[in-house]
Amino acid sequence: MGKSHNISQPPQELLEAADFILRGGIGAVPTETVYGLAANALNPSAVRRIFEAKGRPFIDPLIVHVSDMEMARAAAHFTPEALKLAEHFWPGPFTLVLKRKDAIPDIVSAGLDTVALRMPSHPMTRALINACSVPIAAPSANPFGYISPTLAEHVREQLGNKIDFILDGGPCKCGVESTILMATCEPMKLLRAGPIAPAEIERVLGRPIDKNPKKNEAHPEAPGMLKSHYSPRSKLSLFDLPEEIPEAFKGEIIFLKRPEHPRKNEYWLSESGDEAEMAHNLFALLRSLDKFAKNGIYCQRPRADGIGLAVLDRLTRAKNS
Ligand code: TXA
Numbered sequence: 001m002g003k004s005h006n007i008s009q010p011p012q013e014l015l016e017a018a019d020f021i022l023r024g025g026i027g028a029v030p031t032e033t034v035y036g037l038a039a040n041a042l043n044p045s046a047v048r049r050i051f052e053a054k055g056r057p058f059i060d061p062l063i064v065h066v067s068d069m070e071m072a073r074a075a076a077h078f079t080p081e082a083l084k085l086a087e088h089f090w091p092g093p094f095t096l097v098l099k100r101k102d103a104i105p106d107i108v109s110a111g112l113d114t115v116a117l118r119m120p121s122h123p124m125t126r127a128l129i130n131a132c133s134v135p136i137a138a139p140s141a142n143p144f145g146y147i148s149p150t151l152a153e154h155v156r157e158q159l160g161n162k163i164d165f166i167l168d169g170g171p172c173k174c175g176v177e178s179t180i181l182m183a184t185c186e187p188m189k190l191l192r193a194g195p196i197a198p199a200e201i202e203r204v205l206g207r208p209i210d211k212n213p214k215k216n217e218a219h220p221e222a223p224g225m226l227k228s229h230y231s232p233r234s235k236l237s238l239f240d241l242p243e244e245i246p247e248a249f250k251g252e253i254i255f256l257k258r259p260e261h262p263r264k265n266e267y268w269l270s271e272s273g274d275e276a277e278m279a280h281n282l283f284a285l286l287r288s289l290d291k292f293a294k295n296g297i298y299c300q301r302p303r304a305d306g307i308g309l310a311v312l313d314r315l316t317r318a319k320n321s
């Protein structure tokens with residue numbers, strides 16, 4: 001048998017990563033959404049290293065990752081409705097903002113009285129959290145403001161020399177960050193669109209949520225909601241119909257699905273228009289084009305539906321022209 005990833009016998013690299021985490025180290029971990037930059041959430045100086053490595057402002061709180069409900073309940077207060085949502089969507093790409101318990105240090109939640117919690121489904125990271133027996137604080141493993149990483153290679157290129165380890169769990173399945181729901185207000189608020197669609201949340205809750213909370217740029221409830229985020233360095237513009245692209249445009253063009261006769265400067269997010277596939281490919285394609293697209297990038301807008309809403313949201317934030 002080759003490398004085994006079963007939980008009873010963690011592979012050596014996982015034990016080493018757990019050891020780094022327990023000694024205050026930081027490292028990249030795979031999740032089903034994007035790669036995270038992990039530290040022991042209960043160790044403020046380890047958490048501080050995450051902010052430093054990313055160049056992230058301390059006012060921008062982190063998500064705490066847990067591997068079971070006992071760990072989740074030690075970090076936050078669960079209302080019966082929050083519990084119902086957690087039971088339905090965890091493990092998975094869904095983050096709940098709840099009232100914080102004292103166990104979670106101030107630095108993790110930027111001094112707010114809430115904490116963002118999620119139980120990821122990637123087996124490697126769940127095994128890591130199990131092996132450490134502590135919750136793990138992890139933002140996306142990219143320099144602040146840049147596109148989130150969906151491959152271990154993306155992390156290595158940008159943060160490789162600032163962190164203690166990288167666990168390679170292959171390409172991230174979803175490819176966009178988790179859906180964030182603020183569950184401490186009435187109605188509950190969607191803070192970030194993601195793989196779990198608002199309609200699914202409403203179905204489980206049995207009542208509506210606020211899908212378009214007023215964006216307050218001065219006091220963003222999730223600083224990830226700041227308009228400029230996830231940006232490539234190349235100039236990125238969006239279009240609905242190809243006719244909107246200026247004739248003189250000499251850069252790269254991204255379509256939602258494969259064109260019938262693609263030209264050299266044409267790319268696509270999916271073979272046939274599948275939205276989950278678009279999300280899965282989005283960040284990796286933007287990153288690879290960003291390495292050479294001197295004349296800019298034009299990308300087609302997806303429909304604001306299901307996970308397409310998350311793709312549209314990331315593109316709108318990435319748009320820098
Ligand atoms: O899929 C994901 O959520 C990935 C993987 C690694 O789990 N993580 C991720 O983390 O995207 P990050 O830090 O890049 O984005 C977390 C977002 C930020 O916009 C932050 O402002 C928001 O969550 N957030 C964290 N704690 C919060 C809180 N207490 N209240 C409101 N927003 C919060």
Ligand code: MG
Pocket residue numbers: 139140148224
């Ligand atoms: Mg991020």
